[in-house]
Amino acid sequence: MPELPDVEVFRQYMASTAFHKKISAATVFSKEMLESVSAPQLKKILEGQTLESGLRHGKYLFTETSNGPWLVLHFGMTGFLKYFKDPDHQPSHTRLLLDFANGYHLAYDCQRKLGMMSLTDAPGDFIRKSQLGPDALDPDLDVDQFEQMVKETTAIIKSTLMNQNRIAGIGNIYSDEMLFQAGIHPGARSQDLSKTEIKRLYGELKKVLQKAIEARADPNRFPDSFIIPHRRTDRVCPKCSGDIEKAKIAGRTAYFCPRCQQK
DNA sequence: ACATTGACCTGAGAGC
DNA sequence: TGCTCTCAGGTCAATG
Numbered sequence: 001m002p003e004l005p006d007v008e009v010f011r012q013y014m015a016s017t018a019f020h021k022k023i024s025a026a027t028v029f030s031k032e033m034l035e036s037v038s039a040p041q042l043k044k045i046l047e048g049q050t051l052e053s054g055l056r057h058g059k060y061l062f063t064e065t066s067n068g069p070w071l072v073l074h075f076g077m078t079g080f081l082k083y084f085k086d087p088d089h090q091p092s093h094t095r096l097l098l099d100f101a102n103g104y105h106l107a108y109d110c111q112r113k114l115g116m117m118s119l120t121d122a123p124g125d126f127i128r129k130s131q132l133g134p135d136a137l138d139p140d141l142d143v144d145q146f147e148q149m150v151k152e153t154t155a156i157i158k159s160t161l162m163n164q165n166r167i168a169g170i171g172n173i174y175s176d177e178m179l180f181q182a183g184i185h186p187g188a189r190s191q192d193l194s195k196t197e198i199k200r201l202y203g204e205l206k207k208v209l210q211k212a213i214e215a216r217a218d219p220n221r222f223p224d225s226f227i228i229p230h231r232r233t234d235r236v237c238p239k240c241s242g243d244i245e246k247a248k249i250a251g252r253t254a255y256f257c258p259r260c261q262q263k
Numbered sequence: 264a265c266a267t268t269g270a271c272c273t274g275a276g277a278g279c
Numbered sequence: 280t281g282c283t284c285t286c287a288g289g290t291c292a293a294t295g
Contacts, residue, residue, distance in 0.1 A: 001288050059289080077289050078273080093273085112272045114289055155265060164290085173288045228288095251267065253287085 002075035002115075004136055004169030005212035007061055010081050011054045014063065014106070017083035019051050022101040028117075030095040033110065035072075035118040042119060045069055046098065055123055057135050058168025062123040069119050072126060076114030082107045136169040137209055146202045150190045157193065158186040159250035161205075169209070172252045173228060178208045179256065180227040185263040186254045187247075231255045 002010070026046035028039040045067050055062040055070075063071040073079070082091050083106050090097070091109040096117055098106040108117065120126040134141045149167070153160055160166060161175040170178075179186050181204035184197055193201070208226075215221035219229045225238050235244040237257035245258050 003288060006288080074289085076272090077287065110272095111274070112287085112289090114272065153264080159265085162289095171288055252289095 001077065001217075002059060002079055003171035003174050004056075004059060004209055005174070005217040007056050007059050007075060007169075008137075008213050009217045010075070011056045011061055013081055013083070014051070014061070015054050017104075018098070018100070018106045019053070021050060021104070023047055023049055023051070023098050024101045025099040027097045027099075028095070029097065030110075030113060033095050033113055033115065033117050035116045037117075037119040042071075042117070045119060046071070057123065057127050058132050058164055059171070060126075060130075060132070060168075062120070062126070069121055070123055070126075072116075072118040072120055072123075073108060074115045074117075076110055076112060076116075078112045079108065079110040079115040082109060131165050132168040133164065133166045134168065136167050136205060141167070143199055143202045146205075147195065147198045150193060150198050150201075153190045155190055156186070156250050157184060157188045157190045157201075158252075158254060160190045162250065162252075170205070172254075173231075174208060174212065176231075176255050177212075177226060177228050178204045180261060181208055181225075183260055185261045186249045186256050188263055227255060227257070 023046050026043045028034065028042060031039050034042065045065060049066040051063050052066050053064045059074060061073045065071060083104060084090065085104050090105065091107050093109045093111040094107040095110050096108040150160060158175050158179065161170045161178065162172065176186065178201060182197065182201040184193065184201060211223060222229055227238060227244065230236060230238060230244055237244055237260060240257065240259050242257055242259045244255050246253060246255055
């Protein structure tokens with residue numbers, strides 16, 4: 001699930017539930033998901049402290065502790081956060097659990113363990129080391145920069161959008177959506193796109209991500225014009241009512257409308 | 264430089 | 280009901 005909009009919703013969720021509350025205990029359930037930090041180290045950093053602020057870059061969530069270091073979370077394909085009181089409500093694949101002095105808990109759940117947990121002194125360092133491109137919603141990422149990025153690669157456009165080293169935050173689902181909105185075939189060569197198409201794609205990229213966040217990244221709340229909710233259900237294009245096609249593109253399952261998105 | 268494939272994990276849903 | 284098979288919204292490494 002977790003692409004940029006989802007992680008942004010997690011950030012907001014964490015801010016409104018778990019910030020400024022004293023952590024009485026921190027438990028790591030899946031040590032193998034830790035990166036460059038041990039369970040005792042992480043525990044030591046977190047316990048007795050509070051979570052003070054959050055920052056998202058691409059699909060990564062950074063949370064500042066009152067101790068100084070930042071907790072880093074990546075959600076893989078199946079990660080999410082849950083704040084709860086009753087221990088019975090703890091999600092079944094909790095990998096990190098924070099107990100707060102107020103009796104509530106925050107769980108980081110990641111069923112398939114494709115995410116990761118880490119610690120960093122500065123998110124900027126982490127972002128640099130991971131070689132992440134600019135966040136897709138960064139206002140500093142302007143249309144000219146985007147155009148240049150698209151033009152300098154021969155890769156397939158869907159692959160370019162999903163490449164975290166170029167732009168951070170876009171995955172399989174949302175790349176499909178912005179390409180659909182822009183009327184561009186997911187298998188088109190980046191280099192072959194016209195200036196007009198690139199500009200349109202840039203506009204839709206921003207719009208799609210923003211609208212998804214407004215809809216709390218919940219497909220049930222997405223505008224009717226979005227293709228995402230049609231991936232599983234009717235497979236009918238919301239624009240032309242034609243059949244939606246499914247194909248392996250850039251190694252992933254892409255859904256698109258062959259009529260609205262011609263090569 | 265890029266595409267493709269498989270691996271990492273685990274479970275949901277489809278099909279029988 | 281229960282079994283097996285396929286697939287899943289992410290990323291990395293190996294290979295061509």
